[in-house]
Amino acid sequence: MSSLDELLNLSLEDKPHIIAEYIWIGGSGTDLRSKARTLAGPVTDPLLLPKWNYDGSSTRQAKGKDSEVILHPKAIFKDPFRRGNNILVICDAYTPQGDAIPTNKRARAAEIFSKKEVAEEETWFGLEQEYTLLQKDVKWPLGWPLGGFPPPQGPYYCGIGAEKSFGRDLVNAHYKACLYAGIQISGINGEVMPSQWEFQVGPALGISAADQLWAARYILERITEIAGVVLSLDPKPIEGDWNGAGCHTNYSTKSMREEGGYAIIVEAINKLGLRHKEHIDSYGEGNARRLTGRHEAPDMNSFSWGVANRGASIRVGRDTEKEGKGYFEDRRPASNMDPYVVTSMIANTTILWKPEGSELILF
Amino acid sequence: MSSLDELLNLSLEDKHIIAEYIWIGGSGTDLRSKARTLPGPVTDPKQLPKWNYDGSSTGQAPGEDSEVILYPQAIFKDPFRRGHNILVICDAYTPQGVPIPTNKRAAAAKIFAQKEVAEEETWYGLEQEYTLLQKDVKWPVGWPVGGFPGPQGPYYCGTGADKAWGRDIVNAHYKACLYAGIQISGINGEVMPGQWEFQVGPALGISAADQLWAARYILERITEIAGVVLSLDPKPIEGDWNGAGCHTNYSTKSMREEGGFEVIKKAIEKLGLRHKEHIASYGEGNERRLTGRHETADMNTFSWGVANRGASIRVGRDTEREGKGYFEDRRPASNMDPYIVTSLIAYTTILWKP
Numbered sequence: 001m002s003s004l005d006e007l008l009n010l011s012l013e014d015k016p017h018i019i020a021e022y023i024w025i026g027g028s029g030t031d032l033r034s035k036a037r038t039l040a041g042p043v044t045d046p047l048l049l050p051k052w053n054y055d056g057s058s059t060r061q062a063k064g065k066d067s068e069v070i071l072h073p074k075a076i077f078k079d080p081f082r083r084g085n086n087i088l089v090i091c092d093a094y095t096p097q098g099d100a101i102p103t104n105k106r107a108r109a110a111e112i113f114s115k116k117e118v119a120e121e122e123t124w125f126g127l128e129q130e131y132t133l134l135q136k137d138v139k140w141p142l143g144w145p146l147g148g149f150p151p152p153q154g155p156y157y158c159g160i161g162a163e164k165s166f167g168r169d170l171v172n173a174h175y176k177a178c179l180y181a182g183i184q185i186s187g188i189n190g191e192v193m194p195s196q197w198e199f200q201v202g203p204a205l206g207i208s209a210a211d212q213l214w215a216a217r218y219i220l221e222r223i224t225e226i227a228g229v230v231l232s233l234d235p236k237p238i239e240g241d242w243n244g245a246g247c248h249t250n251y252s253t254k255s256m257r258e259e260g261g262y263a264i265i266v267e268a269i270n271k272l273g274l275r276h277k278e279h280i281d282s283y284g285e286g287n288a289r290r291l292t293g294r295h296e297a298p299d300m301n302s303f304s305w306g307v308a309n310r311g312a313s314i315r316v317g318r319d320t321e322k323e324g325k326g327y328f329e330d331r332r333p334a335s336n337m338d339p340y341v342v343t344s345m346i347a348n349t350t351i352l353w354k355p356e357g358s359e360l361i362l363f
Numbered sequence: 364m365s366s367l368d369e370l371l372n373l374s375l376e377d378k379h380i381i382a383e384y385i386w387i388g389g390s391g392t393d394l395r396s397k398a399r400t401l402p403g404p405v406t407d408p409k410q411l412p413k414w415n416y417d418g419s420s421t422g423q424a425p426g427e428d429s430e431v432i433l434y435p436q437a438i439f440k441d442p443f444r445r446g447h448n449i450l451v452i453c454d455a456y457t458p459q460g461v462p463i464p465t466n467k468r469a470a471a472a473k474i475f476a477q478k479e480v481a482e483e484e485t486w487y488g489l490e491q492e493y494t495l496l497q498k499d500v501k502w503p504v505g506w507p508v509g510g511f512p513g514p515q516g517p518y519y520c521g522t523g524a525d526k527a528w529g530r531d532i533v534n535a536h537y538k539a540c541l542y543a544g545i546q547i548s549g550i551n552g553e554v555m556p557g558q559w560e561f562q563v564g565p566a567l568g569i570s571a572a573d574q575l576w577a578a579r580y581i582l583e584r585i586t587e588i589a590g591v592v593l594s595l596d597p598k599p600i601e602g603d604w605n606g607a608g609c610h611t612n613y614s615t616k617s618m619r620e621e622g623g624f625e626v627i628k629k630a631i632e633k634l635g636l637r638h639k640e641h642i643a644s645y646g647e648g649n650e651r652r653l654t655g656r657h658e659t660a661d662m663n664t665f666s667w668g669v670a671n672r673g674a675s676i677r678v679g680r681d682t683e684r685e686g687k688g689y690f691e692d693r694r695p696a697s698n699m700d701p702y703i704v705t706s707l708i709a710y711t712t713i714l715w716k717p
Contacts, residue, residue, distance in 0.1 A: 005366075080370060145499075157420035158395035160580065162498050162587045172444070173370035175381065179400065180373045189397030192420050226367055296419070296426065308430045308458070310419060317415075318430050318458040 012084065016041045019086045021079060022052055022071055023218050024093055027060030029103055029285075030233060030336050032218050034088075042085040049073040049089060061093065061101055069101060070094045075211040080177035081222060088181065088218065090211050106207070109344035113206040115352060123347045124257075124327070125209035126186070126202035126250035129216065130335050132237045133167045133195050134230040141195040141238065142166045142229055152241065156194040166195045170227045174199065177219050183212045192243040192296070202250065203327075210339035235334035236289035244290030244297055245335035251346050252327030261325030268350035269305050269314050269328060275349050276303040276313070282341050284334025291332065298331055380404055380447045384414055384433055385580050386455055389422025391465055391647075392595060392698050394580050396450075404447040411435035411451060423455065423463055431463060432456045437573040442539035443584060450543065450580065452573050468569070471706035475568040477714060485709045486619075486689070487571035488548065488564035488612035491578065492697045494599045495529045495557050496592040503557030503600065504528045504591055514603065518556040527552050532589050533559050539581050545574045554605040554658070564612070565689075572701035597696035598651035606652030606659065607697035613708050614689030623687030630712040631667050631676050631690060637711050638665040638675070644703050646696025653694065660693060 018041065023034040035054065043049055056062025056069035071091040079086040092106040100107035112118060133142040143166030144150055155164045171188055178185040178199070186200045199220075201212050217233075224231040236244040255264045272279065280287070280300060293299035298313040305314035305328075307321045313332050320326030333342050375381075380403065385396040397416065405411055418424025418431035433453040441448040454468040462469035474480060495504040505528030506512055517526050533550055540547040540561070548562045561582075563574050579595075586593045598606040617626040634641065642649070642662060655661035660675040667676035667690075669683045675694050682688030695704050 080373060154422070155393060158397045158416065160394055160396060160583045160587055161593060162590050163592050165587055168587065169367050169371065173367045175398065176373040176375070177370045179375055179379055185400060187397060187399035223367070223370065296417075306427065309427045310417065310429045311426050322458075 018042055018084070019079070019082055020049065020089050021082075021087070022073070022089045022091050023215070024054070024071055024091045025103060025105075025214070025338075027103060029105075029338060031059075032214070032221060033059055034218065043087065044076060046073040046076050046089065049076070052091075056093075056101070061103060068096055070096055070098075074106065075208070075215070077181040077183060077215050080180045080219060083180075088215060090215055090218075105338050105340040106210070109207055109210065109340040112344040112348050112352070118347050118351050119206070121253035121255060121347075121351055123206055123343070123351075124203040124252050125339075125343050125346075126200060126204075126327070127209055127213050127339055127343075128198055128200050128246070128248040128250070129213060130191055130196060130198045130245035130247065131220065132193070132232040132234065132245055133170065133197070133224065134232050134237075136228055136230050139230065139232075141193075143195050150194050153192050153194075153243065156190060156196075157192045158190050164194065165190055167197065167227075167229065170223055170229070171197050171199070174216075174220050174223050177223065178216050181215065181219060183216050183219075185216065191245075193238070193245075196237075196243065196245060203252075207340070207343070210343050213339045233336040235284055235286050235336060239289075241295075243295045246290065246297065246331065247284070247333045247335050247337050247339070247342075249330045249333050249339075249342055249346065250327050251330065251343075251350075253351065256327060257325055259325060262320065265316065265320070265326070265328055269316075271349055271353060271355065272314065272330070272346070273303045273305075274355055275353070279330075279345060279349070280332060282337075282345055283332050284337035286336070287332075287334040290334055375446060375448075377403065377447065380449065381441070381444055382411065382449050382451050383441060383444075384435070384451045384453050385577070386416070386433055386453045387465060387467075387576070387700075389465060391467075391700060393421075394576070394583060395421060396580065405449065406438060408435040408438050408451065411438070414453075418455075418463070423465060430458055432458055432460075436468065437570070437577070439543040439545060439574075439577050442542045442581060445542075450577060452577055452580075467700050467702040468572070471572065471702040472569055474706040474710050474714070480709050480713050481568070483615035483617060483709075483713055485568055485705070485713075486565040486614050487701075487705050488562060488566075488689075489571060489575050489701060489705075490560055490562050490608070490610040490612070491575060492553055492558060492560045492607035492609065493582065494555070494594040494596065494607055495532065495559070495586065496594050496599075498590055498592050501592065503555075505557050512556050515554050515556075515605065518552060518558075519554045520552050526556065528557050529559065529589075529591065532585055532591065533561070536561065536578075536582050536585050539585065540578050543577060543581060545578050545581075547578060553607075555600070555607075558599075558605065558607060565614075569702070569705070572705050575701045595698040597646055597648050597698060601651070603657075605657045608652065608659070608693065609646070609695045609697050609699050609701070609704075611692045611695050611701075611704055611708065612689055613692060613705075613712075615713065618689060619687055621687060624682065627678065627682065627688070627690055631678075633711050633715060633717065634676065634692070634708070635665045635667070636717055637715070641692075641707060641711070642694060644699075644707055645694050646699035648698070649694075649696040652696060 052071040057064040057067040075090040291300035304312040306312040414433040419426040419429040437452040653662035666674040668674040
């Protein structure tokens with residue numbers, strides 16, 4: 001009897017076809033969906049991929065009597081699961097008339113990133129995605145005793161050992177799968193709360209950072225599916241003396257990276273301070289449970305910044321201070337933030353927005 | 364469905380390597396690590412970028428000024444990721460370049476760089492003992508929960524399912540260390556069941572300590588895989604059960620040459636004059652282990668002898684017979700910091716004058 005593995009690994013080398021997995025964001029703004037189709041041969045340019053469609057009434061993105069939502073391919077990654085010439089395709093969603101549907105945040109972001117002043121500043125983003133692994137049937141973190149808690153935080157950050165590190169195989173598999181896929185994954189580490197982990201994407205240019213983060217999230221959830229655990233992007237999965245999960249967003253522009261950049265950085269941070277409320281509202285659902293001012297998170301209602309200060313809204317690294325140029329870290333975004341929204345909003349506020357109120361783009 | 368194994372074994376095709384940066388945390392014995400992507404293979408630690416970590420999460424910096432800088436000091440091949448991927452032993456500094464208080468390597472490096480010490484080509488053989496514990500009850504592996512195995516006697520170098528517990532972990536560790544480039548010279552089952560030993564060396568100068576820390580890291584990663592807990596406690600079980608030590612074998616160029624036995628005796632005398640200072644730096648909790656029983660020397664007295672396992676320092680019969688060789692300091696505990704112990708022994712025997 002053939003095994004599933006034999007069939008999964010059947011070679012299609014003598015056939016010209018490839019399989020493309022089209023991926024999009026569903027009605028909640030954080031749920032990922034995908035389906036696959038056969039194509040006649042290898043494709044590396046998303047513009048050469050056909051548009052497709054899906055049943056939006058099944059993802060709360062369209063009504064039943066007019067349910068077609070059109071998928072526009074935007075970014076291609078190598079498929080680490082099917083390998084060969086097979087691909088993952090990050091798409092965004094439109095009505096048949098060509099309008100971005102309300103949950104399509106990429107379209108707005110693309111507009112911002114293509115504005116001349118933004119494009120010239122070569123905006124780089126480094127996204128630090130934190131996440132929690134949960135046991136499948138009880139939604140309690142992996143490795144935690146059922147009905148109880150592990151010893152308090154302290155030993156788990158970058159920790160090793162069976163009583164301190166839960167789920168490493170999954171995290172390492174994800175690291176390699178993302179590198180294979182062509183995602184600029186720059187590192188991983190175990191986090192302060194046991195069974196919480198982090199990976200970093202970037203530094204990546206413009207809208208590519210968000211495309212890559214969504215692709216990395218997709219690969220992560222496919223891997224947790226294989227491992228039989230549940231992925232949570234909730235920003236405060238366990239109440240009490242346990243850290244929340246964020247998606248700290250590191251940012252720099254060309255001017256910030258050049259001589260005299262530090263003054264540009266301070267100016268940008270001040271502009272962000274003037275729009276704190278607008279940003280916070282778009283930095284992820286449920287963030288209020290996380291941004292308490294404790295557990296290395298800034299307080300939600302006040303804006304602050306400091307060098308090497310992990311309790312501030314924005315942290316500037318010591319290297320940046322010392323060299324007079326570099327980047328800064330916005331620590332406010334929650335783990336479930338939409339990177340299309342956050343990256344383009346930071347670019348908009350720091351480059352396009354003037355405190356007098358011109359050039360405001362609303363989400 | 365793809366397996367995790369297939370994904371873990373994806374080839375990076377030399378477009379990237381993954382470097383696991385390793386450092387010692389706030390307790391002085393807890394190991395921490397995180398990984399980063401580099402554009403290609405690196406073999407010289409000086410070519411690796413410095414990095415930083417959140418010292419406020421490891422008890423090594425306050426939250427308002429939390430960056431601790433990692434300086435790469437030694438590279439080993441990564442036995443878990445293999446390929447060109449590497450493990451990097453680092454030590455920790457403030458952003459101003461000052462070693463943080465738990466960084467014992469920096470002071471050790473200074474001692475080993477002293478001319479008189481470097482000329483003596485100090486060799487170390489470190490015998491790391493450790494205990495394996497069951498994960499949820501913190502009771503040694505193989506021991507009945509709520510009870511005890513038969514008394515010590517059959518377990519030292521023993522074989523059989525009723526006598527040797529955890530051998531796969533120990534053997535996997537042996538090969539992984541050899542793969543990594545660590546000079547692991549041997550392994551054996553110890554007197555207490557569930558306790559094992561491996562030896563690193565003889566290695567030169569500070570490299571012995573770098574290699575021991577790397578070997579400890581690999582060991583704890585392996586116990587993580589095996590689902591058991593590593594203990595470096597020097598007296599894990601009270602009562603008629605052996606403790607765990609990290610006997611430190613030592614020789615200098617002069618000791619290894621003709622007339623070396625006299626040099627050895629002088630060195631041991633000097634160690635005797637600084638017994639208190641050494642004992643205070645030989646590991647936390649050592650007083651529970653150094654009772655004078657169970658093959659240890661009493662903590663408060665200094666003694667030495669040929670082939671004497673009850674003495675503070677043991678000289679082998681070979682060394683006595685050949686008139687040259689090395690000696691074994693049996694005082695250090697299993698949780699000792701090898702940077703401290705190796706450099707202190709070098710300091711006392713070579714640099715210190717009564």
